[in-house]
Amino acid sequence: NAGVTQTPKFRILKIGQSMTLQCTQDMNHNYMYWYRQDPGMGLKLIYYSVGAGITDKGEVPNGYNVSRSTTEDFPLRLELAAPSQTSVYFCASGGGLAGSTDTQYFGPGTRLTVL
Amino acid sequence: KNEVEQSPQNLTAQEGEFITINCSYSVGISALHWLQQHPGGGIVSLFMLSSGKKKHGRLIATINIQEKHSSLHITASHPRDSAVYICAVRSLWGADGLTFGKGSHLIIQP
Numbered sequence: 709n710a711g712v713t714q715t716p717k718f719r720i721l722k723i724g725q726s727m728t729l730q731c732t733q734d735m736n737h738n739y740m741y742w743y744r745q746d747p748g749m750g751l752k753l754i755y756y757s758v759g760a761g762i763t764d765k766g767e768v769p770n771g772y773n774v775s776r777s778t779t780e781d782f783p784l785r786l787e788l789a790a791p792s793q794t795s796v797y798f799c800a801s802g803g804g805l806a807g808s809t810d811t812q813y814f815g816p817g818t819r820l821t822v823l
Numbered sequence: 824k825n826e827v828e829q830s831p832q833n834l835t836a837q838e839g840e841f842i843t844i845n846c847s848y849s850v851g852i853s854a855l856h857w858l859q860q861h862p863g864g865g866i867v868s869l870f871m872l873s874s875g876k877k878k879h880g881r882l883i884a885t886i887n888i889q890e891k892h893s894s895l896h897i898t899a900s901h902p903r904d905s906a907v908y909i910c911a912v913r914s915l916w917g918a919d920g921l922t923f924g925k926g927s928h929l930i931i932q933p
Contacts, residue, residue: 741920750923758919766920798866812921814866
């Protein structure tokens, strides 16, 4: 199993541009999450999904959108990028029999810089 | 909103020392996670606890639900244990997903 994969690994955007961060998991997990990690701060939840077709906001959803059309994929869309969105983005999946309290598996991260 | 506090924020120790990292949280949880983040940035789950104690190799994690406190212990520490250790909780209420501490940066010197 590849686990959780994310693309791209690095990206530089100009202010106002848009992009999609891709996340795919091959563990048939119901739950998927997007977090961002800023220097000196703990990771924060952006959006999450409890299954295909179901998404919900986390702590810091403004400026982002998500979709979950399949169990495997959970892309994160940035519209009108702003310097405040410069961060490292982690996708995670989990939720076996124990549901949302199950172990989470993290992707390698995407380092995004908005200039 | 759950507040997760970790201590110490930074710790430098000599190889072989016994290491303890503490985590406290403010409201009820259904699970607590300990994660490890290496300098390359990847995050790996070490433990998921809802009660008691778990052990994996030289790592031990404990949780006291009544006191809202957890500890991560490393026995016979080694330079390869150098990493950021992150505590995260799944609150009983609110959004699914974890609330994270800021991490504890551990350096083990040979």
